[in-house]
Amino acid sequence: MNTTHIKGIGFSLIFAVPAYYLGQAYPIIGGPVFGILLGIIAAIFKRPTSFESGIHFTGKKILQYSIILLGFEMNLFHVLNIGAKSFSVMIFTLLTAFLVAYFIGKMLRLDFKTTTLIGTGTAICGGSAIAAVAPVIDAKDNDIAFSISTIFLFNIIAVFIFPFLGHYWGLSNTGFGMWAGTAINDTSSVVAAGYSYSNEAGSYATIVKLTRALMIVPVCLFFAFFMTRRKTNNDSIKLAKIFPWFILWFVIASIVNTVGILPVSVSHILGNIGKFTIILAMSAIGLNTNIRTLLNNGLRPISLGLACWFAVASVSLIIQHIIGLL
Numbered sequence: 001m002n003t004t005h006i007k008g009i010g011f012s013l014i015f016a017v018p019a020y021y022l023g024q025a026y027p028i029i030g031g032p033v034f035g036i037l038l039g040i041i042a043a044i045f046k047r048p049t050s051f052e053s054g055i056h057f058t059g060k061k062i063l064q065y066s067i068i069l070l071g072f073e074m075n076l077f078h079v080l081n082i083g084a085k086s087f088s089v090m091i092f093t094l095l096t097a098f099l100v101a102y103f104i105g106k107m108l109r110l111d112f113k114t115t116t117l118i119g120t121g122t123a124i125c126g127g128s129a130i131a132a133v134a135p136v137i138d139a140k141d142n143d144i145a146f147s148i149s150t151i152f153l154f155n156i157i158a159v160f161i162f163p164f165l166g167h168y169w170g171l172s173n174t175g176f177g178m179w180a181g182t183a184i185n186d187t188s189s190v191v192a193a194g195y196s197y198s199n200e201a202g203s204y205a206t207i208v209k210l211t212r213a214l215m216i217v218p219v220c221l222f223f224a225f226f227m228t229r230r231k232t233n234n235d236s237i238k239l240a241k242i243f244p245w246f247i248l249w250f251v252i253a254s255i256v257n258t259v260g261i262l263p264v265s266v267s268h269i270l271g272n273i274g275k276f277t278i279i280l281a282m283s284a285i286g287l288n289t290n291i292r293t294l295l296n297n298g299l300r301p302i303s304l305g306l307a308c309w310f311a312v313a314s315v316s317l318i319i320q321h322i323i324g325l326l
Contacts, residue, residue: 002028007053009062009280011047012287015039023279027188028159031279032127033105033152036183038098039286047287058112058284060135062277064246067132067216069274072267086178089319093312094219100311101304108300113139116223117147118301122308125213126151126185132216132247132277135224141288148282150305155189158309162193166201175201175326177303181208183313214254220247234268 015038023031055290079087080175086174101119116137121130162184166176176197181204184190187231190209195202257267 004050005054005057005264007048008051008056008284009058010054011051012039012055012058012280012284015042015223015283015286019279019283020276028156028192029152030127030186030188031275032148032282034287035279035282036148036289039283040145040289040291041286043287043289044291055287059141059281059288063131063281064135064283066274066281067128068246068249068253069270070128070232072257072274073251073271074210074214074250074254074257076214076254076258078207079214081207082211084206085325087211088323089178089316089325090182090208090215092211093316094123094215097308097312098316100308104304104307110300110304110305111143113137113143114146115147115302115304117143117310118150118304120219121147121151121185122305122312124185124219125187125209125214126155126189127278127282128213129216129219129264131281132220133223135246136220137227142290144282144285145161145289146301150301151185153302155184155186156311158184159192159196160188163196166197171266171326174197174204175320177201177204178208178320178325179313179316180205181212182316184209185199189212212304216283217247217251233235260282 008222016035019035020031022034026034053216075302083092089164098119098130101115101122105115105119117130117133120133121127123129130151134144156242158180162180164178171179177194177200180190180193181200184193184205187206187209190205191202194205201276253270257264262270317326
């Protein structure tokens, strides 16, 4: 960061702060969504060109730093806690999300980046996964805005219909927790749906959701390799060129938290800073989003999001039924 970025960062902060508090007041919606919305509204009005470099820096680099900080709230032991059967459900739903995104995205003639972000957000953990993969595939701000908006819509729907369907079908607490943890994207929405079903379901859903979030690492590495091959068409590729280094620091931060090197209170503070900087980055992304383009192309991303969400929710229940988790 240099001094030319300060104005743009400060301008983004003007929208990130109210977005943060709105997210606290309405956690089902969440701060990142409010950040994008406020930024999009502000983007309608003309602003000084001296803000542009800082806004761009916030939406790209600070976004990566926020992912690193989120690692301080990740615990690698969660992977062991959910068990082999539960992990298999997670793998099937992840593959389903990407396959459906690929084929339906082609049918809807959506570009590769929007398709990838919606598939990633559905497969892993909503906004955080989109934020992690976006810089790896060089996604544009409009692509990120489409994806975040789409994921948000189905998060809200899931909070209301999942508990009702779970009770109607008579799902066990573990079965519902696994379903919510694998088929609802944002953490706050998973928690809201899980605990509205039962305390046991809420606890299990949260563990599954946090474990699912760790899939960010292999997915980012896959897309880093894919993007480099796509650009170079060369078999001899240097690891340093394809590796998204912020993901390495995310893993290191997760290890630090898992082994307890830092006090819990410090890790919690760093994680909260990461959550706020995601809101800051999303505000900047909103500031760089063209609302006309968003409105003109909004229906196709939503259709893709619906297809991915329905497929993942269905596969989660099917696999659980096959292996006897329900």
